[in-house]
Amino acid sequence: MITKAERIKKDITTIAQFQSKKGRGCNRFSYTPAFRQAADYIAEEMKKAGLTVRENAVGAILGTLQGEQPELAPVVSGSHLDSVPEGGNFDGIAGICTALEAARAFHDVGIRPRRPFCCIAIPEEEGPQFGSGLFGSRAMCGQLYDDEIHRFRNAQGQSIAEVLTAYGKNPEKIASETIHTGDWAAFLELHIEQGPVLDREHLELGIVEAIVGLKYYFVTIKGISNHAGATPMTMRADTVLAMANAVSAGADTALTLGDGTVFTTGIIQTHPGAGNIIPDKTVFSIDCRSRNMNSIETVMKAVKASLETSKKQNPGLSYAIEERLHADPVEMDQSLQNLLETQTQMLHIPYKRMCSGAGHDTMVFNHLMPTAMIFVPSRDGRSHVPEEWTDYRYIQQGAEVLYQTLRQLTAQ
Ligand code: HGY
Ligand code: MN
Numbered sequence: 001m002i003t004k005a006e007r008i009k010k011d012i013t014t015i016a017q018f019q020s021k022k023g024r025g026c027n028r029f030s031y032t033p034a035f036r037q038a039a040d041y042i043a044e045e046m047k048k049a050g051l052t053v054r055e056n057a058v059g060a061i062l063g064t065l066q067g068e069q070p071e072l073a074p075v076v077s078g079s080h081l082d083s084v085p086e087g088g089n090f091d092g093i094a095g096i097c098t099a100l101e102a103a104r105a106f107h108d109v110g111i112r113p114r115r116p117f118c119c120i121a122i123p124e125e126e127g128p129q130f131g132s133g134l135f136g137s138r139a140m141c142g143q144l145y146d147d148e149i150h151r152f153r154n155a156q157g158q159s160i161a162e163v164l165t166a167y168g169k170n171p172e173k174i175a176s177e178t179i180h181t182g183d184w185a186a187f188l189e190l191h192i193e194q195g196p197v198l199d200r201e202h203l204e205l206g207i208v209e210a211i212v213g214l215k216y217y218f219v220t221i222k223g224i225s226n227h228a229g230a231t232p233m234t235m236r237a238d239t240v241l242a243m244a245n246a247v248s249a250g251a252d253t254a255l256t257l258g259d260g261t262v263f264t265t266g267i268i269q270t271h272p273g274a275g276n277i278i279p280d281k282t283v284f285s286i287d288c289r290s291r292n293m294n295s296i297e298t299v300m301k302a303v304k305a306s307l308e309t310s311k312k313q314n315p316g317l318s319y320a321i322e323e324r325l326h327a328d329p330v331e332m333d334q335s336l337q338n339l340l341e342t343q344t345q346m347l348h349i350p351y352k353r354m355c356s357g358a359g360h361d362t363m364v365f366n367h368l369m370p371t372a373m374i375f376v377p378s379r380d381g382r383s384h385v386p387e388e389w390t391d392y393r394y395i396q397q398g399a400e401v402l403y404q405t406l407r408q409l410t411a412q
Protein backbone atom coordinates (compact mmCIF):
# COMPACT_ATOMS: atom_id res chain seq x y z
CA MET A 1 0.00 0.00 0.00
CA ILE A 2 1.56 3.30 -1.08
CA THR A 3 1.81 5.83 1.76
CA LYS A 4 0.57 9.41 1.51
CA ALA A 5 4.16 10.67 1.60
CA GLU A 6 5.04 8.36 -1.30
CA ARG A 7 2.00 9.54 -3.30
CA ILE A 8 2.91 13.19 -2.70
CA LYS A 9 6.53 12.47 -3.65
CA LYS A 10 5.38 10.73 -6.85
CA ASP A 11 3.24 13.74 -7.82
CA ILE A 12 5.98 16.28 -7.08
CA THR A 13 8.68 14.31 -8.90
CA THR A 14 6.37 13.65 -11.87
CA ILE A 15 5.46 17.33 -12.21
CA ALA A 16 9.16 18.23 -11.85
CA GLN A 17 9.74 16.46 -15.18
CA PHE A 18 7.63 19.04 -17.04
CA GLN A 19 10.08 21.82 -17.88
CA SER A 20 9.59 24.76 -20.29
CA LYS A 21 13.29 24.93 -21.01
CA LYS A 22 16.49 23.13 -20.16
CA GLY A 23 18.57 24.71 -17.42
CA ARG A 24 19.32 24.75 -13.70
CA GLY A 25 16.44 24.01 -11.40
CA CYS A 26 12.76 24.24 -12.25
CA ASN A 27 11.65 26.27 -15.28
CA ARG A 28 7.91 25.82 -15.80
CA PHE A 29 6.26 28.92 -17.22
CA SER A 30 2.52 29.37 -17.60
CA TYR A 31 0.88 28.49 -20.90
CA THR A 32 3.93 26.67 -22.32
CA PRO A 33 3.74 23.02 -23.49
CA ALA A 34 5.38 21.90 -20.23
CA PHE A 35 2.74 23.79 -18.27
CA ARG A 36 0.05 22.06 -20.34
CA GLN A 37 1.60 18.67 -19.53
CA ALA A 38 1.64 19.47 -15.81
CA ALA A 39 -1.95 20.73 -15.94
CA ASP A 40 -3.08 17.59 -17.77
CA TYR A 41 -1.29 15.37 -15.25
CA ILE A 42 -3.03 17.10 -12.35
CA ALA A 43 -6.41 16.97 -14.11
CA GLU A 44 -5.98 13.22 -14.60
CA GLU A 45 -5.04 12.67 -10.96
CA MET A 46 -8.03 14.75 -9.88
CA LYS A 47 -10.33 12.58 -12.01
CA LYS A 48 -8.83 9.42 -10.49
CA ALA A 49 -9.66 10.87 -7.09
CA GLY A 50 -13.30 11.18 -8.11
CA LEU A 51 -13.30 14.93 -8.73
CA THR A 52 -15.26 16.69 -11.47
CA VAL A 53 -12.58 18.65 -13.35
CA ARG A 54 -12.84 21.88 -15.34
CA GLU A 55 -10.40 24.47 -16.64
CA ASN A 56 -11.28 28.16 -16.42
CA ALA A 57 -10.58 31.13 -18.69
CA VAL A 58 -7.08 31.71 -17.30
CA GLY A 59 -6.11 28.03 -17.41
CA ALA A 60 -6.62 27.16 -13.74
CA ILE A 61 -7.54 23.51 -13.14
CA LEU A 62 -10.39 23.09 -10.65
CA GLY A 63 -11.32 19.63 -9.35
CA THR A 64 -14.53 19.48 -7.31
CA LEU A 65 -15.73 16.75 -4.95
CA GLN A 66 -19.46 17.28 -4.89
CA GLY A 67 -21.06 17.61 -1.46
CA GLU A 68 -24.35 16.33 -0.04
CA GLN A 69 -25.49 19.93 -0.49
CA PRO A 70 -23.91 20.98 -3.82
CA GLU A 71 -25.52 24.40 -3.59
CA LEU A 72 -23.26 25.32 -0.67
CA ALA A 73 -20.11 27.32 -1.41
CA PRO A 74 -17.06 25.05 -1.72
CA VAL A 75 -14.00 25.02 0.51
CA VAL A 76 -11.04 25.46 -1.84
CA SER A 77 -7.40 24.47 -1.44
CA GLY A 78 -4.42 24.54 -3.78
CA SER A 79 -1.58 26.69 -5.05
CA HIS A 80 0.22 27.74 -8.23
CA LEU A 81 1.59 25.51 -10.97
CA ASP A 82 4.16 27.87 -12.50
CA SER A 83 7.72 28.44 -11.28
CA VAL A 84 10.28 31.23 -11.35
CA PRO A 85 13.24 30.75 -13.70
CA GLU A 86 15.78 28.29 -12.18
CA GLY A 87 13.46 27.77 -9.23
CA GLY A 88 12.71 24.77 -7.06
CA ASN A 89 10.30 21.85 -7.36
CA PHE A 90 8.28 22.56 -4.22
CA ASP A 91 7.19 26.22 -4.55
CA GLY A 92 3.47 26.05 -5.35
CA ILE A 93 3.54 22.35 -6.23
CA ALA A 94 3.55 21.24 -2.59
CA GLY A 95 0.25 23.07 -2.12
CA ILE A 96 -1.37 21.55 -5.19
CA CYS A 97 -0.23 18.02 -4.33
CA THR A 98 -1.35 18.20 -0.69
CA ALA A 99 -4.78 19.49 -1.74
CA LEU A 100 -4.92 16.63 -4.27
CA GLU A 101 -3.92 14.23 -1.50
CA ALA A 102 -6.83 15.52 0.61
CA ALA A 103 -9.18 14.77 -2.28
CA ARG A 104 -7.75 11.25 -2.47
CA ALA A 105 -8.26 10.82 1.27
CA PHE A 106 -11.92 11.83 0.96
CA HIS A 107 -12.21 9.35 -1.92
CA ASP A 108 -10.36 6.50 -0.17
CA VAL A 109 -12.65 6.58 2.86
CA GLY A 110 -15.72 7.24 0.73
CA ILE A 111 -16.58 10.48 2.46
CA ARG A 112 -19.15 12.69 0.78
CA PRO A 113 -18.74 16.02 2.56
CA ARG A 114 -21.71 18.26 3.34
CA ARG A 115 -20.33 21.10 1.20
CA PRO A 116 -18.17 20.66 -1.91
CA PHE A 117 -14.39 20.55 -1.70
CA CYS A 118 -12.41 22.02 -4.59
CA CYS A 119 -8.75 21.45 -5.35
CA ILE A 120 -7.12 24.07 -7.60
CA ALA A 121 -3.92 24.49 -9.64
CA ILE A 122 -3.43 28.19 -10.41
CA PRO A 123 -1.44 29.64 -13.34
CA GLU A 124 0.96 32.61 -13.48
CA GLU A 125 1.51 33.39 -9.81
CA GLU A 126 5.23 34.07 -10.05
CA GLY A 127 5.24 36.91 -12.54
CA PRO A 128 8.66 37.10 -14.27
CA GLN A 129 7.10 36.07 -17.61
CA PHE A 130 4.91 39.20 -17.92
CA GLY A 131 6.62 41.46 -15.36
CA SER A 132 3.96 41.33 -12.70
CA GLY A 133 2.66 38.51 -10.45
CA LEU A 134 -0.39 36.83 -8.89
CA PHE A 135 -2.01 37.06 -12.34
CA GLY A 136 -4.11 33.87 -12.17
CA SER A 137 -5.68 34.60 -8.79
CA ARG A 138 -6.08 38.33 -9.52
CA ALA A 139 -7.82 37.49 -12.80
CA MET A 140 -10.18 35.12 -10.97
CA CYS A 141 -10.94 37.78 -8.35
CA GLY A 142 -11.40 40.69 -10.75
CA GLN A 143 -8.25 42.43 -9.54
CA LEU A 144 -6.39 42.97 -12.83
CA TYR A 145 -5.20 46.41 -13.93
CA ASP A 146 -7.58 47.80 -16.59
CA ASP A 147 -5.56 46.94 -19.68
CA GLU A 148 -3.17 44.42 -18.12
CA ILE A 149 -3.89 41.50 -20.44
CA HIS A 150 -3.02 43.68 -23.44
CA ARG A 151 -0.30 45.93 -21.96
CA PHE A 152 1.87 43.44 -20.04
CA ARG A 153 4.05 41.55 -22.49
CA ASN A 154 6.62 38.73 -22.38
CA ALA A 155 10.19 38.83 -23.73
CA GLN A 156 8.84 37.95 -27.18
CA GLY A 157 6.53 40.97 -27.07
CA GLN A 158 3.38 38.85 -26.74
CA SER A 159 0.56 40.14 -24.53
CA ILE A 160 -1.06 37.96 -21.89
CA ALA A 161 -4.20 37.92 -24.05
CA GLU A 162 -2.22 36.67 -27.07
CA VAL A 163 -0.48 33.97 -25.02
CA LEU A 164 -3.78 32.87 -23.45
CA THR A 165 -5.41 32.66 -26.89
CA ALA A 166 -2.51 30.59 -28.24
CA TYR A 167 -3.01 28.32 -25.21
CA GLY A 168 -6.59 27.78 -26.33
CA LYS A 169 -8.28 30.09 -23.85
CA ASN A 170 -10.69 32.99 -24.47
CA PRO A 171 -9.43 36.05 -22.52
CA GLU A 172 -12.78 37.80 -23.10
CA LYS A 173 -14.35 35.19 -20.77
CA ILE A 174 -12.17 36.12 -17.79
CA ALA A 175 -14.51 38.85 -16.55
CA SER A 176 -17.59 36.59 -16.72
CA GLU A 177 -15.90 34.03 -14.44
CA THR A 178 -14.98 36.44 -11.64
CA ILE A 179 -15.36 35.06 -8.13
CA HIS A 180 -17.38 37.17 -5.69
CA THR A 181 -17.67 37.12 -1.91
CA GLY A 182 -19.72 34.10 -0.96
CA ASP A 183 -18.82 32.05 -4.05
CA TRP A 184 -16.14 30.18 -2.09
CA ALA A 185 -16.47 29.45 1.63
CA ALA A 186 -12.72 29.56 2.36
CA PHE A 187 -9.33 29.18 0.68
CA LEU A 188 -6.47 27.25 2.32
CA GLU A 189 -2.96 26.95 0.89
CA LEU A 190 -0.10 24.76 2.05
CA HIS A 191 3.22 26.25 0.94
CA ILE A 192 6.93 25.92 1.66
CA GLU A 193 8.08 28.73 3.95
CA GLN A 194 10.77 29.93 1.53
CA GLY A 195 12.60 31.53 4.45
CA PRO A 196 14.84 30.51 7.35
CA VAL A 197 12.49 30.64 10.37
CA LEU A 198 11.21 27.05 10.74
CA ASP A 199 14.51 25.54 9.64
CA ARG A 200 16.53 27.67 12.09
CA GLU A 201 14.16 26.97 14.99
CA HIS A 202 13.91 23.24 14.17
CA LEU A 203 10.14 23.44 13.76
CA GLU A 204 8.14 21.35 11.33
CA LEU A 205 5.08 23.47 10.56
CA GLY A 206 4.07 27.13 10.43
CA ILE A 207 0.58 28.56 10.82
CA VAL A 208 0.58 31.80 8.87
CA GLU A 209 -0.89 34.83 10.65
CA ALA A 210 -0.25 37.43 7.95
CA ILE A 211 1.33 37.94 4.53
CA VAL A 212 3.40 41.06 3.86
CA GLY A 213 2.22 43.60 1.31
CA LEU A 214 4.19 44.15 -1.87
CA LYS A 215 4.69 46.66 -4.65
CA TYR A 216 6.48 45.84 -7.88
CA TYR A 217 7.72 48.46 -10.36
CA PHE A 218 9.72 48.84 -13.54
CA VAL A 219 11.84 52.01 -13.60
CA THR A 220 13.02 53.35 -16.97
CA ILE A 221 15.86 55.90 -16.95
CA LYS A 222 16.78 57.69 -20.20
CA GLY A 223 20.03 59.58 -20.70
CA ILE A 224 22.65 60.30 -23.36
CA SER A 225 24.98 57.67 -24.74
CA ASN A 226 28.54 58.66 -25.46
CA HIS A 227 32.09 57.40 -25.58
CA ALA A 228 33.16 55.71 -22.32
CA GLY A 229 36.72 56.97 -22.62
CA ALA A 230 36.50 60.42 -24.13
CA THR A 231 33.54 61.79 -22.15
CA PRO A 232 34.53 63.61 -18.92
CA MET A 233 32.64 62.52 -15.77
CA THR A 234 31.13 66.03 -15.52
CA MET A 235 29.61 65.78 -19.00
CA ARG A 236 27.55 62.60 -18.69
CA ALA A 237 23.90 61.56 -18.41
CA ASP A 238 24.76 58.02 -17.35
CA THR A 239 21.61 55.94 -16.74
CA VAL A 240 23.35 53.09 -14.95
CA LEU A 241 24.90 55.46 -12.43
CA ALA A 242 21.46 56.96 -11.75
CA MET A 243 20.05 53.45 -11.31
CA ALA A 244 22.83 52.45 -8.95
CA ASN A 245 22.20 55.49 -6.77
CA ALA A 246 18.43 54.86 -6.76
CA VAL A 247 18.83 51.17 -5.85
CA SER A 248 21.23 52.07 -3.04
CA ALA A 249 18.80 54.68 -1.75
CA GLY A 250 15.97 52.15 -1.74
CA ALA A 251 17.93 49.33 -0.15
CA ASP A 252 19.53 51.61 2.47
CA THR A 253 16.11 53.02 3.43
CA ALA A 254 14.61 49.52 3.79
CA LEU A 255 17.54 48.49 5.98
CA THR A 256 17.37 51.64 8.09
CA LEU A 257 13.61 51.23 8.69
CA GLY A 258 14.49 48.00 10.51
CA ASP A 259 10.87 46.78 10.43
CA GLY A 260 11.40 43.83 8.10
CA THR A 261 10.87 45.88 4.95
CA VAL A 262 12.81 44.38 2.05
CA PHE A 263 13.95 45.82 -1.28
CA THR A 264 15.16 43.85 -4.30
CA THR A 265 16.25 44.70 -7.83
CA GLY A 266 16.39 41.47 -9.78
CA ILE A 267 16.17 42.75 -13.37
CA ILE A 268 18.58 45.28 -14.97
CA GLN A 269 18.56 45.96 -18.72
CA THR A 270 20.93 48.53 -20.26
CA HIS A 271 21.08 49.94 -23.79
CA PRO A 272 23.05 49.59 -25.98
CA GLY A 273 24.79 47.18 -23.62
CA ALA A 274 28.40 47.69 -24.78
CA GLY A 275 31.14 48.10 -22.22
CA ASN A 276 32.67 51.15 -23.87
CA ILE A 277 29.44 53.11 -24.36
CA ILE A 278 27.76 55.18 -21.64
CA PRO A 279 24.26 53.62 -21.54
CA ASP A 280 21.47 55.93 -22.66
CA LYS A 281 18.69 53.70 -21.28
CA THR A 282 18.42 51.51 -18.21
CA VAL A 283 15.34 49.59 -17.12
CA PHE A 284 15.33 47.96 -13.69
CA SER A 285 12.81 46.24 -11.42
CA ILE A 286 11.92 47.13 -7.84
CA ASP A 287 10.29 44.55 -5.57
CA CYS A 288 9.52 46.08 -2.17
CA ARG A 289 7.67 44.28 0.60
CA SER A 290 6.55 45.08 4.12
CA ARG A 291 3.80 44.40 6.61
CA ASN A 292 3.41 48.17 6.65
CA MET A 293 2.56 49.78 3.31
CA ASN A 294 3.73 53.16 4.69
CA SER A 295 7.24 51.71 4.86
CA ILE A 296 7.05 50.83 1.17
CA GLU A 297 5.96 54.41 0.49
CA THR A 298 8.97 55.68 2.48
CA VAL A 299 11.32 53.49 0.46
CA MET A 300 9.83 54.62 -2.84
CA LYS A 301 10.11 58.29 -1.75
CA ALA A 302 13.85 57.73 -1.23
CA VAL A 303 14.14 56.13 -4.67
CA LYS A 304 12.33 59.07 -6.30
CA ALA A 305 14.44 61.61 -4.39
CA SER A 306 17.59 59.93 -5.67
CA LEU A 307 16.30 59.93 -9.25
CA GLU A 308 15.40 63.63 -8.93
CA THR A 309 18.90 64.42 -7.68
CA SER A 310 20.43 62.53 -10.61
CA LYS A 311 18.19 64.47 -12.99
CA LYS A 312 19.27 67.83 -11.52
CA GLN A 313 22.96 66.93 -11.55
CA ASN A 314 22.92 65.41 -15.04
CA PRO A 315 20.91 67.42 -17.62
CA GLY A 316 19.60 65.03 -20.22
CA LEU A 317 18.47 62.41 -17.71
CA SER A 318 14.77 61.54 -17.36
CA TYR A 319 12.94 58.67 -15.67
CA ALA A 320 9.56 56.97 -15.43
CA ILE A 321 8.28 54.61 -12.71
CA GLU A 322 5.59 52.10 -13.74
CA GLU A 323 3.63 50.15 -11.10
CA ARG A 324 3.31 46.48 -12.12
CA LEU A 325 1.85 44.90 -8.99
CA HIS A 326 0.17 46.09 -5.82
CA ALA A 327 -0.85 43.59 -3.15
CA ASP A 328 -1.93 44.78 0.28
CA PRO A 329 -0.72 43.02 3.43
CA VAL A 330 -3.38 40.61 4.67
CA GLU A 331 -4.25 38.88 7.95
CA MET A 332 -5.24 35.20 7.90
CA ASP A 333 -8.62 34.22 9.36
CA GLN A 334 -8.31 33.66 13.11
CA SER A 335 -10.82 30.81 13.37
CA LEU A 336 -9.13 28.96 10.49
CA GLN A 337 -5.77 29.44 12.19
CA ASN A 338 -7.27 27.97 15.37
CA LEU A 339 -8.60 24.94 13.48
CA LEU A 340 -5.15 24.37 11.98
CA GLU A 341 -3.53 24.78 15.38
CA THR A 342 -5.83 22.22 17.02
CA GLN A 343 -5.02 19.65 14.33
CA THR A 344 -1.29 20.45 14.56
CA GLN A 345 -1.30 20.00 18.33
CA MET A 346 -3.27 16.75 18.07
CA LEU A 347 -0.56 15.43 15.75
CA HIS A 348 2.18 16.67 18.13
CA ILE A 349 3.91 18.59 15.34
CA PRO A 350 6.35 21.30 16.58
CA TYR A 351 5.04 24.54 15.07
CA LYS A 352 4.73 28.29 15.43
CA ARG A 353 2.46 31.02 14.17
CA MET A 354 4.35 33.32 11.83
CA CYS A 355 4.24 35.92 9.10
CA SER A 356 4.91 35.18 5.42
CA GLY A 357 7.63 37.24 3.77
CA ALA A 358 6.74 35.68 0.44
CA GLY A 359 3.62 36.57 -1.54
CA HIS A 360 0.96 33.99 -2.31
CA ASP A 361 -2.32 33.62 -4.20
CA THR A 362 -3.92 33.44 -0.73
CA MET A 363 -3.36 37.21 -0.33
CA VAL A 364 -5.59 37.77 -3.36
CA PHE A 365 -8.39 35.39 -2.35
CA ASN A 366 -8.27 36.94 1.13
CA HIS A 367 -10.14 39.97 -0.19
CA LEU A 368 -13.21 37.78 -0.87
CA MET A 369 -13.22 35.03 1.77
CA PRO A 370 -11.59 33.66 4.95
CA THR A 371 -8.13 32.28 4.15
CA ALA A 372 -5.38 30.37 5.92
CA MET A 373 -1.95 29.01 5.10
CA ILE A 374 0.21 26.16 6.38
CA PHE A 375 3.99 26.45 6.02
CA VAL A 376 6.39 23.54 5.84
CA PRO A 377 10.13 24.13 6.36
CA SER A 378 12.53 25.08 3.57
CA ARG A 379 15.92 23.43 4.12
CA ASP A 380 18.53 26.11 4.90
CA GLY A 381 15.75 28.65 4.30
CA ARG A 382 16.38 28.53 0.55
CA SER A 383 13.77 28.99 -2.19
CA HIS A 384 13.51 30.35 -5.73
CA VAL A 385 16.72 28.37 -6.28
CA PRO A 386 17.44 24.85 -7.64
CA GLU A 387 18.56 23.85 -4.12
CA GLU A 388 14.99 24.38 -2.80
CA TRP A 389 14.07 21.32 -0.71
CA THR A 390 11.50 20.23 1.87
CA ASP A 391 11.54 16.78 3.47
CA TYR A 392 8.52 14.73 2.35
CA ARG A 393 7.88 13.84 5.97
CA TYR A 394 7.14 17.50 6.69
CA ILE A 395 4.95 17.80 3.59
CA GLN A 396 3.02 14.71 4.58
CA GLN A 397 2.48 16.10 8.11
CA GLY A 398 1.25 19.36 6.64
CA ALA A 399 -1.01 17.40 4.29
CA GLU A 400 -2.57 15.63 7.27
CA VAL A 401 -3.25 18.92 9.08
CA LEU A 402 -4.72 20.33 5.86
CA TYR A 403 -6.90 17.26 5.26
CA GLN A 404 -8.28 17.09 8.80
CA THR A 405 -9.07 20.81 8.68
CA LEU A 406 -10.75 20.46 5.29
CA ARG A 407 -12.81 17.59 6.71
CA GLN A 408 -14.08 19.89 9.45
CA LEU A 409 -14.73 22.83 7.13
CA THR A 410 -16.60 20.81 4.51
CA ALA A 411 -18.79 19.31 7.24
CA GLN A 412 -19.99 22.78 8.33
O1 HGY B 1 7.56 36.36 -5.03
C1 HGY B 1 6.88 35.73 -4.24
O2 HGY B 1 6.75 36.08 -3.10
C2 HGY B 1 6.18 34.49 -4.69
O3 HGY B 1 7.09 33.45 -4.63
N1 HGY B 1 5.63 34.66 -5.99
MN1 MN C 1 4.84 30.21 -4.33
Ligand code: MN
Pocket residue numbers: 084091126384
Ligand atom coordinates in the same frame (compact mmCIF):
# COMPACT_ATOMS: atom_id res chain seq x y z
MN1 MN D 1 7.57 31.66 -5.72
Ligand code: MN
Pocket residue numbers: 326327328
Ligand atom coordinates in the same frame (compact mmCIF):
# COMPACT_ATOMS: atom_id res chain seq x y z
MN1 MN E 1 -4.66 48.03 -2.60
